[in-house]
Amino acid sequence: MTGINENYLKLKAGYLFPEIGRRVKAYAESNPQAKIIRLGIGDVTLPLAPSIVNAMVEAAKEMGNPQGFHGYGPEQGYSFLIQKIIEHDYTKRGVKIDEDEVFVSDGSKCDCGNIQEIFALDAKIAVVDPVYPVYVDTNVMAGRTGEADANGRYQNIVYMPATEANQFEPEFPKEKADIIYLCYPNNPTGMVASKARLTEWVEFAKKNGSIILFDSAYESFIQDPNIPKSIFEIPGAKEVAMEFRSFSKTAGFTGTRCAYLVIPKELKGKTKAGESVSFNSLWSRRHSTKFNGVSYITQKGAEAVFSPQGQMEIKEQIAYYMENARLIREGLGKAGYTVFGGTNAPYIWLKTAKGMKSWEFFDHLLQSAQVVGTPGSGFGPAGEGYFRLSAFGKREDVISALERIQKL
Amino acid sequence: MTGINENYLKLKAGYLFPEIGRRVKAYAESNPQAKIIRLGIGDVTLPLAPSIVNAMVEAAKEMGNPQGFHGYGPEQGYSFLIQKIIEHDYTKRGVKIDEDEVFVSDGSKCDCGNIQEIFALDAKIAVVDPVYPVYVDTNVMAGRTGEADANGRYQNIVYMPATEANQFEPEFPKEKADIIYLCYPNNPTGMVASKARLTEWVEFAKKNGSIILFDSAYESFIQDPNIPKSIFEIPGAKEVAMEFRSFSKTAGFTGTRCAYLVIPKELKGKTKAGESVSFNSLWSRRHSTKFNGVSYITQKGAEAVFSPQGQMEIKEQIAYYMENARLIREGLGKAGYTVFGGTNAPYIWLKTAKGMKSWEFFDHLLQSAQVVGTPGSGFGPAGEGYFRLSAFGKREDVISALERIQKL
CATH class of the missing domain: 3.90.1150.10 (Aspartate Aminotransferase, domain 1)
Structure with a gap:
């Protein structure tokens, strides 16, 4: 068997x-x-908001006529959507992102779950406790952890407790951590990270050779204008972080499925022999081998999110x-x-x-x-x-x- | 780093x-x-055919009103679609499949690429040569192979050549193979497998403790009524095979994205200690941890494929x-x-x-x-x-x- x-x-x-x-x-x-x-x-x-519904109705009709039909799209997503994402979510906030740094997908759960595949199996992950279970479970499935103890904590994961004692602001890992999962605004605690605190995280990652997987699926709920919406608002973050974004909560896409992952070309990992490799190129290979793009109709709906x-x-x-x-x-x-x-x-x-x-x-x-x-x-x-x-x-x-x- | x-x-x-x-x-x-x-x-x-377009237009409109809105759907797919799949693709051909044996997804490329995650890392795969590259590349990425030789053949994969000499009908693997990828009608050779030949494959898998990953993405192009459309038409196949199906070619969904994977509950693997585990339960865990269901609109479009x-x-x-x-x-x-x-x-x-x-x-x-x-x-x-x-x-x-x- x-x-x-x-x-x-x-x-x-x-x-x-x-x-x-x-x-x-x-x-x-x-x-x-x-x-x-x-x-x-x-x-x-x-x-779903009327603009989004209208865009999807039109796109579905387009798919029914010979001139408007769309077969396989680019695995990374259509330019019409990627350009809007960059302009609205990054350029307007002073962050420069290139088209080939954005990967459109069918959900942040999938992206957060799949991303660990491009890291070494012996890379050590650090997570906040409490945490969105997908970060942990997908690393367990990949074999990056040992067994769970009686409290449900897995061996070989660095846990960073967020408790009332530290006002739900986890301390930096004391052990070596190659990959640090951060989620702000936080699921489940609802806390946010100030610009000062995110700057410290970026500096910590630089100093320790870690990378940060920054989940900002809830950025559109930030009310305070001083709180960063993207980790890339922090100088130098592109060398140490990638960022997960989603239309699920921002625009009600939980049943429509569209998200994106931003991996700057500056973000590098290394082989055991010490050779430097761009995570963008590894993910590009993963994305084009195991994924076939998001529905054209859905991407047209997502594009409409950015219309006035x-x-x-x-x-x-x-x-x-x-x-x-x-x-x-x-x-x-x-x-x-x-x-x-x-x-x-x-x-x-x-x-x-x-x-x-x-x-x-x-x-x-x-x-x-x-x-x-x-x-x-x-x-x-x-x-x-x-x-x-x-x-x-x-x-x-x-x-x-x-x-x-x-x-x- | x-x-x-x-x-x-x-x-x-x-x-x-x-x-x-x-x-x-x-x-x-x-x-x-x-x-x-x-x-x-x-x-x-x-x-896309008019019935499909109409169903998706209606579904998009539904998503825009409070009564018709759908958030997260079941990860495995909506019952309305799974029931149609079972009735049309299996019951009508004399095959009994349960609802919890069908997993709706956003593409067979994804399913074929992701399925290897639930197998042991030291499980040996066998592929036909020539073959759809996704089967091989995703196993390389997982570490189930060695390096490629000058011909592009990876160490630790069993290749089964399909050439003019054997009329593109590969012979059974001579070495131990835990997982056998078969695709009929075949991509790329366009060949099909007779009922007799598929029966031999099922018997071979039973005798050798292998499982068959049967990709039948092109079944709707079979013209000869004597050629099986599903491997489950062969008695005993449910104990040794799972089957990949797609709307991509059948109904023009390459840019719309919907497929399904059928894993019978009888299909078992084993731990090193010899304990038997159902692949259906492993995939169910994988699917609900790393995937969040297919767009409601898309599933309504797929459902319309089965209307008269x-x-x-x-x-x-x-x-x-x-x-x-x-x-x-x-x-x-x-x-x-x-x-x-x-x-x-x-x-x-x-x-x-x-x-x-x-x-x-x-x-x-x-x-x-x-x-x-x-x-x-x-x-x-x-x-x-x-x-x-x-x-x-x-x-x-x-x-x-x-x-x-x-x-x-």
Whole structure:
């Protein structure tokens, strides 16, 4: 019989969100009358903006006539979209990015999961704890870690705890770390990194020969004009960082699927023999060998996000979600909870009631208030005793959820 | 500096199709007046069928209203599509497949490239030579091979030559092979496998503890009713095979992106300790950790392929391409070429003129006839001296190309 990749057996019971799905489904089946409110998985609820829908309707029609039909597109993405991304997200903020440094894909989850393939198997990764599980799980699958301990921490990963004690701002790794995953605005804590702090990270990476994988999927939720939206706003960052961006939360693309990864040509790795190799060229090879581009229709939809009308429409949606965030933050505060995040990010990070464990609080909230959130411990052991609520719900659901929680 | 995955450095100069793209671009730039006809990359040219376009237009509109909006979908694909796939592609042909055995994705290139992740790193692969390069390159990247020799054959891969001598029907591997990649109708040779031959493959895999990765992306081009469309039509195949299917060629989805992978629950691998593990469960974990589902709009388009009207429309398209195949086969025959394939597949495999090498013939055809094909050697050393033409062109281009070739 054919051998399996045994690294998969090191993984914990299940990917967080499917596990939540299973528990909610079981509860719903035993309580068919319950009106469950989902503020768990970070899924958007507002419909796609009219500019985006119109662009996709037109693109679908184009695909139906001989002149407008598009077969295989460039694996890296169409120029019409890449140019808009560069102009809007980088040039306007004083950052110079070339077209061949942007790789359009079908999602940041895929990019974050696949990127580790281009690194050496013995490269050591560092992650914040709590963290988006995909960073860790994909490295476990690749064999870059040992077994997990009783707390769920894998051997050979450097964990950087983000706790109340350090105001959720992790310290620099004390051990050697080749690859540092950072996510700002942060999922799950909702915290952001100041320009000063990001500058320190860039300097740390330079000094220690590390590279930073910067996940800025939530940059459009930043309200404070002094907070950087891109790590490339920091001088020298192009030599030490790559950046993940997504239309999922910015423009409601969770079910439409479009994202991009920026890898500056200055960003280099090395062979064991000491030869320097550009990560851009390695990823280009990976992307063109294992991926075949994003749907033309989807890319036309993404392009419309950058039109003046599209920008106006998505800004309204973001304002709607940020008003939800304010309601959750303040509502939970009134109910006596200690809350974090939610001012420059769509996530609110709270301490569970009465020192409950995260999954205990999950079950409590589901059974007593029919509200679904995400257990902090699902993001790592330092998340134990915390809980994440998402601001992506419908306004009436957010209000009902808070009323129910306040009554508990 | 961070270490790179040095397996990438073992890869040959470039993935085949980007290399063709570069040569064609260079020629077009020096010869701006040339009317180049592209029969190289297997890209479709007919527009999407009306049923598919209508379904996607409706789905895009749905996404723009609160009731119809879809966020994250099930990673494995929507039931509405999976049920149609099972009913149409399997139940009707007497094969029983369960919903949780079908994984919808954004392309067979991705599936074929990613599937190797769930196998042991020391599992040995066997491929036909010539072969679709993705099977080989993705195993090189993973470190499952040694270096390539002067002919481009990698150490630690079992090659099964398909040549005129064996009528392009490769013999069973003589060495131990854990994973056997088969593609029928074949890319690039255009050959098919009879029921008897597929039965022998299934028996061989059973006897030797191998599994078969069966790529049937071109099954809809089979004209002979006695040729199996699915390996699962062979009794016992579910214990030894998984199957890759795609809408790319069947329904013109090369720029729309939808495919699926069928992994029967009976298909098992084993740990070093001898414990048996289902590949379905491993892939399910991989798929939900590194992938986030296919666009709702795309899945609605794919669903429309199975409607009675959709079926009628795509059958017309397939008939159009198969008429191209007939014209190419017969036209090349008249021009004195020896040709293979093209009767149950959209590819014609020909011997180059005057014993030219494949890339030499590529340059010759490009420069003398402005026709682009695919060099056989790009698919492996046994493809040297052969050339692939695709039947996916526009009729008038196919006719012009043949006229030009006949004049050479």
